[in-house]
Amino acid sequence: MDERFDSWHDHLFRQVVAPMVITCDDPEGFQGSIESMDLGAVHVSAVEASPCGAYRTSRMIRQSDPELLQLAFNLRGETAITQDRRCALSHPSDLVLYHTSRPHQIRTGFSKDATYGVMVVFPTTLLPLPSHKVERLTATPLSGREGIGALISKFLTHLVNGADQYGASDRSRLGVVLTDLLTTLLAHRLDADTALRTTTHQRVLLLQVHTFIQQHLTDPRLSPATIAAAHGISVRTLHRLFQTQEATLAEWIRAQRLERCRRDLCDPALSDRPIHAIATRWSFPVPAHFTRAFTAAYGVTPQEYRRRHQSHHALDWHA
Template sequence: MGVTVYDTADLPPEHRFEWWRETVSNGAGPTRLTTDRPADFNGSMSVVSLGATRLAVLDFPPLLSERTARLIRQSDPETYEMTLLLSGGMNVSQSRQDARLRAGDFNLWTSSRPYVGRGTSDGDDPGPSRAVVLHLPRADLLLPEARTDRLIARALPSATGIGAVLAHHLVSVVQEAAFLAEGDGERLGDVTRDLATAFLAHCASATDRLTPESRRRLLLRRLDLFIEDNLSDPGLSPPAIAARHHISVRLLHKLFAERKEAVAETIRRRRLERCSADLLDPTLSALPIHAVASRWGFTDAAIFSRAFRNAYGLSPREHRHRHGVRLRTC
């Protein structure tokens, strides 16, 4: 799956800001951008296409962004723009609402109403702002528009719950996009849209409007994230996972059966993948193989060795040696 990268560093300094303004306007609709230092402007943008949904990562210095009524009449893509601010700060205004955003906040705005956003340097982080922006077609967001619009120009949290799930997902998609197959885009677009819808529904107290399919996908994503975050725990098991998410073990197995991989198989596969990566990491070459296994939840060295050989056709030691990583006796 392709990632398109735009960087002002590839252009002569005198053309950088004008090019940035045109590129941003092509993505989010005509927008008036101004900066105090256009001659020194440096910005970059990476765009991931997920079918009708689009994801972009922007790095930019402090600037003013305005979408006026005149610009909206000129062209309106009719989207909601969801921003996850990763660093820096931002002040936003739309629909008579104002918000001060800090790193870790989500924000929602619509291309169909006048908007003002000002990127600022955070007191603790004086460098450029960095943000992930999710472009969502309004027609695809199956929530009451009146409830969704109550969330415009508000700081929405990403530290816990569904906000944390969505933030983790967006960052992961951006990080792994270059390594995904072309056909993954549409499927990831569906998952991303469902997670964004679930997050907004939660914030707008409209979870009753989620479709059963959206609820299922959201639960599966939360289960995936929980497993990923707890691979090092030897006690990670189907009963523990089900109890943590207040569902039955039977439902848990049913959800994973649709993927053709049982819960225990998923846990084992992800643990083995982590062990494989650690065994090939030069910075961990002094770590004994049994310690690598232990740090990812394997408590029995013999069971780990058999499972690793079954998965990779080599023993952990052979795997490490074949890739030229210095060995240490267990």
Template sequence: MSLVLTTTSVPDRDRVAYWNDAVNRTLVPMTVTPRADGPFDARIVTNRLGYLQVSSMEADAERVSRTPALIARSSEALVAVGVQISGTATFIQDGRRAEVGEGDLVVCDRSRPYSFDYPQRFATHVFQLPRRMLGVPDSDIRQVTGHAIGTRDGFGAVLRPFLATLASSTDTYPAAVADRLAGNVVDLFATLIAERAHPGDADEDTARSHLLLRVRDHINRNLGDPDLSPESIAQAHRISIRYLHRLFEGEGTTVGRLIQKRRLEECGRELARRGRTAPTVSAVAQRWGFVNPAHFSRAFRASYGVSPREWRNRRTSQDGVGLSPAGTQVPSSTVADRPGADLSPSRG
């Protein structure tokens, strides 16, 4: 359940004090000073995702500082990753000064002094977690703080839309899913820190691999959607179609071919199942996203060497003999009825 703290209903004279107390209780002890006179308006919404705390904050121009005295009041070392949604900021930590623009990421070590200066109204997402959960050396974190991390390309381009989506849907996940998702997010943060701290040594394929896994999982979960396409996948992951196709370079297939291959695999599995009642071929095809029966039959025959109906009849025949995707006769009990059997279409 979201914790929402806002100055909206607070008397004008009490708003600054209220806001200081709100961010101190929600994030960490810090001092907040408005940059302008007049009524101060601010709002923060906080949720939990396992051990990851996710906060979305919007406020008028302000200065934020965390001093050694305030740090001493904290019982646990924390790290925060911020996503600047709107407005700008000047971030100072570890002797470095960074001008943070809209869309930039920042890594802030809560256990060392820092300051943020927001010259106008701003909005930001803040992901806060115990530093020990990152599993990276303190020296690496120190090298990354005090910098603005762009998100136009590289790993930042992958991470930013994911974090923005996560911040808006944190309270929708059951506990078991939230715990696993928190672990995945922390892995991504550790990768970001490693990439920035050791640009010459960081694995250049790490970001690509993470995104590929997400794309493949999206495809597997949406095979039955007839509108599943490179365009819809790119839109769901907030990347360009061109970049999506680049991800699959070297994978031995294209996005479109992967979608069709996975659909055919699921159709092949379902058609091979034995049972007293069996769905029609057209029903199976529609269930897995094929809207054109003729196209499905042509694609199935091209991959399996037989029509969908022949495939089902031979694999469920009483003599127990069927055809493998390559057309070789094998006992159907050794393939069709084996849990997790590979019924992938032939590549030949």
């Protein structure tokens, strides 16, 4: 929704986060938009705003403190966040953590241009880390360009760009995944991986493995050994990760490759590409093996699946 400065205070900071004083050098020219979604106990907002400032005082905290942590993910512009005698100047792809329970200041738009980013708000109790250790990272830039930070950046970007694609049950699960990723990022910075619950670490590691596999599905050399080596774990540990899943490692890889083949067979732009070429691209070099696997997964042969889908598109075109 698009808003002017006079309503920005109430909507953004009273309803979404916590009471703050908002300032703006050009209130008449101010423009802002915010799109929000709830992921269970986690609240995510995509925020674009003209240059402005905000601060939260000790008096405000005494009057109202929801005891929330906030993570700012910067996508455009620069934002300065000050808390606990530290000031983080956030550039695009930076992540910055701060807390509603202690005074802080925020200033955006140093270049006079609008800033755009994602705000993640969640209760402090969701993090299985000692609060006094988490406080060491407030108002400290965390890189969103590498490692776990890059996973979080991509996760949040895809999340806000496809917000209308997720149902209520999807959103709750996504909230758990996001919390696990944030916990792992903070624990990594604190060198406190031992404080992580085993289940949290395993969920994040499994997500990393899934991402790696999906990025290398076209590589015929993809194997348990290469996947394990890329994540610094043993092949035995890798297989143990999948014991909690409905499919084994090999079954999951095959299912992902078959799904990519199915999508290509549906793609009108690839209608002239031979089926064996599509299969080979996704590491099914033997046509007979691909046909058997595809038929077992989808109930029809690849040829029949493509024919039906192309006929359906032709009917839609002439309707």
